[in-house]
Amino acid sequence: xxxxxxxxxxxxxxxxxxxxxxxxxxxxxxxxxxxxxxxxxxxxxxxxxxxxxxxxxxxxxxxxxxxxxxxxxxxxxxxxxxxxxxxxxxxxxxxxxxxxxxxxxxxxxxxxxxxxxxxxxxxxxxxxxxxxxxxxxxxxxxxxxxxxxxxxxxxxxxxxxxxxxxxxxxxxxxxxxxxxxxxxxxxxxxxxxxxxxxxxxx
Numbered sequence: 001x002x003x004x005x006x007x008x009x010x011x012x013x014x015x016x017x018x019x020x021x022x023x024x025x026x027x028x029x030x031x032x033x034x035x036x037x038x039x040x041x042x043x044x045x046x047x048x049x050x051x052x053x054x055x056x057x058x059x060x061x062x063x064x065x066x067x068x069x070x071x072x073x074x075x076x077x078x079x080x081x082x083x084x085x086x087x088x089x090x091x092x093x094x095x096x097x098x099x100x101x102x103x104x105x106x107x108x109x110x111x112x113x114x115x116x117x118x119x120x121x122x123x124x125x126x127x128x129x130x131x132x133x134x135x136x137x138x139x140x141x142x143x144x145x146x147x148x149x150x151x152x153x154x155x156x157x158x159x160x161x162x163x164x165x166x167x168x169x170x171x172x173x174x175x176x177x178x179x180x181x182x183x184x185x186x187x188x189x190x191x192x193x194x195x196x197x198x199x200x201x202x
Contacts, residue, residue, distance in 0.1 A: 004076035004089065014049060014078045018086045023053035031056075032065050040087070041073050048091040054083050 006014070024043045027036055043050045052069070054062045066085050070077050075089040112125045148154045 003070045004074060006076045006078065006088070011078055014088050015086065018049055018051060018078065021049070021051050021086075023051040023084060025050070025052045027052065027054040027065065029055055032068055037069070037072060040069060044073060044075055044087060044089040045091075049078070049086070049088050052085040052087060054085060056083075 024047070025036065025039050040050070040052060054065055056062060062080070062083065062085075066077055066080055069075070069085070069087065073087075073089065075087045078086040078088050080086075114124050118125065146154045
């Protein structure tokens with residue numbers, strides 16, 4: 001029987017579809033017997049896309065097994081990774097009709113995602129309503145008749161005038177400069193207190 005041929009795009013799609021599957025047929029130490037071939041044929045007839053786990057440590061033997069399975073059962077080898085084979089044979093009546101352009105149907109970014117079970121039943125999810133946008137915060141308007149430092153009428157500003165939670169104004173500069181300044185201030189106060197103590201002793 002001829003081996004089914006797949007394009008690279010079909011092979012990639014089938015490989016991603018087979019990712020969550022587990023092996024349904026295990027090939028033991030006896031190798032590829034008639035019973036194993038019947039079981040693989042039965043699994044392909046019911047599922048279409050299956051994983052098979054092959055025993056043995058020799059890669060060449062596994063390659064020969066894969067070629068024999070595909071030739072005997074007329075299925076396509078999708079992928080061979082280690083001891084796992086991914087096999088595909090289209091199910092009768094389960095072939096997706098080609099689109100007018102011949103490209104696969106793709107969901108538009110604006111369309112909501114429909115789960116496979118709902119799509120199979122012909123249902124679709126309603127597009128979720130977007131939350132109403134909050135009105136942009138208007139800039140604080142200065143009081144009428146207020147003047148700036150230059151003596152001109154003050155303009156509205158976009159700066160947020162949120163007060164700090166503790167009520168202490170922030171000092172400009174990096175944290176390191178603040179720490180150095182605080183340390184220097186403490187040292188200065190300690191030095192001045194020492195000088196004052198010496199002056200009182202004299």
